[in-house]
Amino acid sequence: MSPSDSHTCTAFDGHRLIASGPLAEVALATKHALDAGATGPVLVFDDQSSLPVEIDFRGTPDDVLARLALAAPETDKPTARGPGRPKLGVVAREITLLPRHWDWLASQPGGASATLRRLVEDARRGHRERARRSSEALDRFLQAMGGNLPHYEEASRAYWRGERERFEELLRDWPADVRDHARRLAAASWDDAVATT
Structure with missing residues (x-):
């Protein structure tokens, strides 16, 4: 995933939370943790999708931030437009x-x-689209961070069945930072799902 300051992200050193917030802040905190000897694996997740955020941590903190700025999408650049209504960005395609x-x-x-x-x-x-995306984000996070933790499969099944109390119970023995982040993602997903009914 390409970095973008418009989204927040969350970084972990193994099962320990490093930081959560805007990309630049999380990148600097993660760089500091790596320089201090983080044992890892160090993973940074986009908070909206739980897709990994790739950050090049080589060099100084200023080097890291400079590369983030270069990797950010530039919205000011004009884009080549094809047929359609170019001023609106409409592109003709076949359906x-x-x-x-x-x-x-x-x-x-x-x-x-x-x-x-x-x-x-x-x-x-629509709420359905939001609910689908938030469910996928939780699923990605659970797979990446909880796949080897106790009761992972049961917790995943409880989530998909909408069994909130069971889900919470199965995560009880997980490392606190991973458990808390998974609970936040699940709560957001369930809230979105409720809004669709």
Whole structure:
């Protein structure tokens, strides 16, 4: 995953929490932990997705921050645009639908393209999408940090069945920092799932 200051992340040295917060702060805290002899493995997770954040820790703290700045996506650069409505960033691509879908789209105000854009935006903003992403984030974190811990599989099954108390109980003997982060991710995911009903 490419680093970005717009997201928060969390770093661990083995099962011990190093830092959680904006990427630059976590990177500096992790660099300090590595320089102080962190035994690792040192892992940095994006808080939204639990995907690993790759950071080059070589050199001084300023070197690390400079590389983060270079790796951040530049939103000011103009991008090459193809066919479509370039000022809006619209790109033409092919999709295939059944005739009844085309008929329905043709009857919608604004035409097929505008309706499809609205449907996609509504789905992206929807609670279901958020619940799915937060569930996947918890699952990734559990696999990465809890895969070798006691009751991992049972805890994962309890989460997916929505058994909150059982999930909490199964994580009770996990290292405190890993347990607490997993509980935060699970709570956010369950809150998102409740909002979809």
